[in-house]
Amino acid sequence: MEPSCNKIPERRSFLRIADQVILKYRKVKDLQALPGTQRPPADISSFTIKARFFAINQKLRPARAKLEQQSRELAAYLKAIDEKLDLLADLAFETEHDLIDMPTRQVDLSAGGTSFHAEKPLELGTLLELWLLLLPSHAGIVTYANVVYCKRNRDPEDERYPYKIGVEFRNMREEDMDLIICHVLKKEADERRLAKKNARKEGQ
Template sequence: MNQERRQYFRINGKVALDYKIITIQEMKHSRLPSQFEVSPFFMLLTELQDLSQDSSYQLRKISQKEPAIASYLENLGARINAVAQAVAKSDVEFDNLSTHEINLSEGGLSFSNDVAIELGSYLALKIVFEENLTGLLLYGRVLYCGLADEKGYKIGVEFTDMPESSRMIVARHILSCQARDLQKQDNDN
């Protein structure tokens, strides 16, 4: 197992996940998978999070000099996100996606599957984090496939050619889940 992959923080959780086995030529054809039909709203929250991340530095600078303006801009951003979530929630079709228990890091994911997938296979992945309806389209390569139990296989996938913006979304999701788990532990104690 690649030692660098083990350096990432990992979480367990549920996501809506779809995959398609593709060729390396298909992967090289486009930066993001085009094997899935997605509406314009699928990536809306992802794009908004990217823009929010890009503007967070400027917002911090503004807040040092003009806290009232910074507060107004944060409020405006929250409104835009609320509208975008409502639109995305009404548009995302969870019926077409199966929910999987996964183990996720910035470097890849593992999930249980009914059928084996050949080692080295390339996958187009569609992932939806149901908590915030953020969607990702990514490529991956199967690193391992082993019998998990009598019902299925454990598939390990390494993300390949992952855009930085997608890596940041995965990182934020992991941090958010870890913070939620810590808060839950504190409340239980």
Template sequence: MESERRQFYRIDHPVALEFTIIPEPDNLDSLQPSHFKVSPYFMLQSQLQELDQEATTKLNQLGRSMPILTSYLQLMSKKIDLIAQTLSANQLMGDEIKTEIVNLSEGGLSFHNQRTIELNSLMAVKLVFPEGEMGLLLYARVQRCTPASDGAEIGIEFLKMPESCRMQLARLIIETQAKERKQYLND
């Protein structure tokens, strides 16, 4: 986790965090853990992000020869994004969600926990970002566990993260940086 701090920009951000320790034999069989019950809307933004990456490449190629069609397709993409955001906003958060401030980067996060967790423990992690209506399911490994008077500070490293999840996190971090910078300049 120490080297991870040097590789990625870190932000403090509110998130609803749920995790479960998983045995090594489970050892990352799929790209995303299936240890949580989630609504169909939970992964909608992530799946749309993957499709958007593919579409962007094709739109760039198409834009050279058919700029009007490209413009129209970009508008349709924005329309789909708005519909998806509206659908997932109502279903993603649920009624009883508790957020906490975590220290987040593209490579992992650190958070406070009521109890210590053994180093190198493998875990399935569910993250819900309330302001962006975004949810992620990831694997992680415990890299740091520092006892505190009221529990422990846990540092985890994300494992086998799908590119679409990494891009969503990167976008969230960049947007947060921009907001912080704007706030700093306004103060």
């Protein structure tokens, strides 16, 4: 099930987490030279389908909440429909994309941008087309990003990725920004619950 939240914080770009995601990217030409520059890259349907589901669910959330209050049976039915759609989306994704088999990358993620470790350096200002797969929801986002810093790690944890790259998202869809924020909020909540659980165990 994709991450969800009832209210998106206004200062959302300041929310940031360390996370494990699947990520790939490629260099592209100047954004102004690309067709449809007022929009992110063209939809890759099976890759971004869960992100599209999330956007639809956010729009329907108020109406759905009212319906679920009226009937437990209807609430259970709608939940089952969501689960069916998720299964179909997962099947379509696994059939068409090889990203699911790629190793995860450690990133610092926010709605404004991300940083990640890389094999080779990238020049400042380089424009990237970036594919980002959030876990465990498998919600995929395709967007543009500009390189804002590139530095060599003195003692990299993984010698295959000696460089750390920081990027800012460009022309990202509003609903994809909301998806990232909800993902961040959910991960923060999960980490707090785990910390409390471990604290209780240590206190026993």
